[in-house]
Amino acid sequence: MAALINIIGQLLADVVRLVILQFRSTQSVQAENLFLRRQLALFKERGFKPRRVDAVTRISLAFLGGLFDWRDALSVVQVKTYIRWQRAGWRLFWRWKCRPGRPRIPVELRALIRRMAQENPGWGEERIASELLVKLGIGVSPRTVRKYMPRPPAGQPRGDQRWSTFLKNHAQAILACDFFVTVTATFRLLYVFVVIEHGSRRLVRVDVTAHPSADWVLQQMREVVGIDNAHRYLLHDRDSIFAQHLDESIKALGLRVLKSPPRSPRANSICERVIGTIRRECLDWMIPLSEAHLRAILKTWVAHYNGGRPHSSLGPSVPGPPYPEFLNTKPSCFGHWLEEGASVRSKSVLGGLHHEYYLVPAAA
Numbered sequence: 001m002a003a004l005i006n007i008i009g010q011l012l013a014d015v016v017r018l019v020i021l022q023f024r025s026t027q028s029v030q031a032e033n034l035f036l037r038r039q040l041a042l043f044k045e046r047g048f049k050p051r052r053v054d055a056v057t058r059i060s061l062a063f064l065g066g067l068f069d070w071r072d073a074l075s076v077v078q079v080k081t082y083i084r085w086q087r088a089g090w091r092l093f094w095r096w097k098c099r100p101g102r103p104r105i106p107v108e109l110r111a112l113i114r115r116m117a118q119e120n121p122g123w124g125e126e127r128i129a130s131e132l133l134v135k136l137g138i139g140v141s142p143r144t145v146r147k148y149m150p151r152p153p154a155g156q157p158r159g160d161q162r163w164s165t166f167l168k169n170h171a172q173a174i175l176a177c178d179f180f181v182t183v184t185a186t187f188r189l190l191y192v193f194v195v196i197e198h199g200s201r202r203l204v205r206v207d208v209t210a211h212p213s214a215d216w217v218l219q220q221m222r223e224v225v226g227i228d229n230a231h232r233y234l235l236h237d238r239d240s241i242f243a244q245h246l247d248e249s250i251k252a253l254g255l256r257v258l259k260s261p262p263r264s265p266r267a268n269s270i271c272e273r274v275i276g277t278i279r280r281e282c283l284d285w286m287i288p289l290s291e292a293h294l295r296a297i298l299k300t301w302v303a304h305y306n307g308g309r310p311h312s313s314l315g316p317s318v319p320g321p322p323y324p325e326f327l328n329t330k331p332s333c334f335g336h337w338l339e340e341g342a343s344v345r346s347k348s349v350l351g352g353l354h355h356e357y358y359l360v361p362a363a364a
Helices: 002-022 026-046 055-067 077-095 107-119 126-135 142-148 162-169 214-225 246-250 265-281 291-309
Strands: 174-183 189-197 203-209 235-236 254-259 342-349 354-361
Touching: 055 077, 055 126, 077 254, 107 126, 107 142, 126 142, 189 246, 189 265, 189 291, 203 214, 214 246, 235 265, 235 291, 246 254, 265 291, 291 342
Parallel strands: 174 235, 235 254
Antiparallel strands: 174 189, 189 203, 342 354
């Protein structure tokens, strides 16, 4: 590799010298040529043997020989040797010029084929070729598409759907629930039941009890599902409170129960994440005095979570319908200046633990 770089560098230097000679007068170039020929004649008279001709010199002499009558100027090798160099150069040139196979498609099209294959694991080369032709007007053979498609990982069939993809496809129909505990000021242990919707990240139910039971959970799910139920799956862990008869009763409500594997909280990651958010943003900063006080705190915080707290995974946006004062907050573009004639107002949440900001028309 280093030798190839050296050859290319020396050839570029020769090209630069040839370009510089174009700006010199013909008389100056001829005088320099005669000057160099006189010195070369002295070496020939004394019988100096030149060193072995390297590849750079061969390529340079073969190229420069096509610009003038080289037969009277050749002195380092025989004529037949020089002709052999020229023929070898032409063979390399035409071998490169007439290389077999079709030329490669553009880099942008190759990247597009890989992108389409990665974003659509179930598509094959025929489908991608048809998509390119019908939608984008690009005619590519399916065999060419197959050539540039990424290879599937070993042991994983092409088109296999990941668990995350399954969740995204069914997020609007999935509910997840779980329990967590909190302690009041009188050291009373209370259980908080949380139900969250995967698609919108909306907390559809948060309630408190001191004595959780399967019947109490079933009543909570009845209030969540209601009459017009658009959900199809309920995801929960393997806590003993989710007994067999509870799962059967939930199935009667029209929900299919999905149990997470043992000791795998990441399988119910969205619900576990929102429980951590409740602790970090609410309960870690407040001491509930009673069950009613805890229920009131969570009711206020859930309203803030659903209607006023931005979520990065949503765009960012809020899970539920925003507050009325947020509806007019629609900046026309991203910038460092507020809209003309508008001022910022804030509303405190939980006595100033959090604040929600919105724009209102400035007072006249």
